[in-house]
Amino acid sequence: LIELTGISKTYHMGEVSVPVLHGVDLTIDAGEHVAIVGRSGSGKSTLMNILGCLDQPSTGSYQLDGREVDTLDDDELSDLRGRMVGFVFQSFHLLRNLTVLQNVALPMEYQGVATPERHARAKELLERVGLGHRFDHRPNQLSGGERQRVAIARALSNQPSLLLADEPTGNLDSKAREATLGLFDELHKQTGVTLVVVTHDDSIAERTPRVIRIADGRIQ
Amino acid sequence: LIELTGISKTYHMGEVSVPVLHGVDLTIDAGEHVAIVGRSGSGKSTLMNILGCLDQPSTGSYQLDGREVDTLDDDELSDLRGRMVGFVFQSFHLLRNLTVLQNVALPMEYQGVATPERHARAKELLERVGLGHRFDHRPNQLSGGERQRVAIARALSNQPSLLLADEPTGNLDSKAREATLGLFDELHKQTGVTLVVVTHDDSIAERTPRVIRIADGRIQ
């Protein structure tokens, strides 16, 4: 499903160059469950943004579902992402003027799902992550762990074939963490979603079938 | 140093009431090192905001350093906070238009510290948290764990007598976590700062002299 070849990424801040990823080669088959582990600043979120087609590499090639990503125009890319990818962002990126329910329903709205259906599904997902009592709150009326769980529910709302989760449990207590990991495992079993999780938590890495280690922008 | 008596907090969203803290009694002596542990949504950040004089309780009394906090006007409160309190926020709250260095120097600027001195101290703190190579980045040009470390450095910049750290290691790998906890311990030894840390991480709670458990807004 995923084929990265020679992927490098350098950020440019005026005259300063910040090289972050160096010659990354990575193959992930459809249906795999993978953890990406590395230190703070090693390039994990940068790699995730490229996998999720939210950012382009400086050099190298990315084939997603057989298609060369840099040959797609913005509309095709946006369409591919909307249909295929669910993203749990490290900093959540919830829309502050929408309620929790509206935030989770939004990806389905973009895919043309009818209102009663997407609200029912959003409610079901929110109950699965323990937020059935927070539908009408706005993100700034939630705790940190609650925001993280809304981000998780939103990532699942379009039944993605590729789920990218960047530190999905950093703000969660052990009970909420277990519920989240259980939800991911269940989704993986039921739908065969390809699941890529970034984590510092070794206990999560240990229960993941395949662990990819990254250091200073290079895959080990 | 800290005396909470009968503290309750209810949020109001239009007609809906969300009761969060119930009858909290809590005494913390100067120089103590305390961990507050509880599930997501149990009221930890709400309690921290009251301790840091950023939010007022609905009922009850808060004595900080012998002064009844609700008798202070905004200026006195802001002055007390600026001198005494260092806060590591769960969502960092860095200023996006300032560089990392300026963000860390800002509390010292408010306390009238001269420019060369506060820049030297900010640099030193940033090096202590491993960010000596990121002085000129803006917060949106940092990784999640780097933002968290900037928030940590900023909280320490005014040499606070009360350090409130809300989930200070949620985005950090084990090496950066150890460095942070070591920095807190060292500060505690050298300056006798009163240190209150919110965490889900049992391994952090285990190494803290006193652990306060909170559930559904009540201290156990």
Ligand SMILES: Nc1ncnc2c1ncn2[C@@H]1O[C@H](COP(=O)(O)OP(=O)(O)OP(=O)(O)O)[C@@H](O)[C@H]1O
């Ligand atoms: N402004 C607000 N309006 C309404 N409800 C709020 C508001 N802020 C927080 N809450 C609710 O209060 C409860 C406690 O929030 P708080 O942020 O104190 O939890 P917490 O213990 O820090 O959780 P976490 O571990 O997830 O950060 C949550 O259930 C949250 O939904």
Ligand SMILES: Nc1ncnc2c1ncn2[C@@H]1O[C@H](COP(=O)(O)OP(=O)(O)OP(=O)(O)O)[C@@H](O)[C@H]1O
């Ligand atoms: N827009 C940007 N401009 C310049 N440098 C950046 C930018 N975004 C990230 N960086 C730098 O790139 C490096 C890698 O960032 P990235 O977010 O991929 O790290 P990470 O592995 O996800 O770290 P963490 O575990 O702390 O989240 C960091 O050192 C960061 O300072």
Ligand SMILES: [Mg+2]
């Ligand atoms: Mg990251």
Ligand SMILES: [Mg+2]
């Ligand atoms: Mg909190």
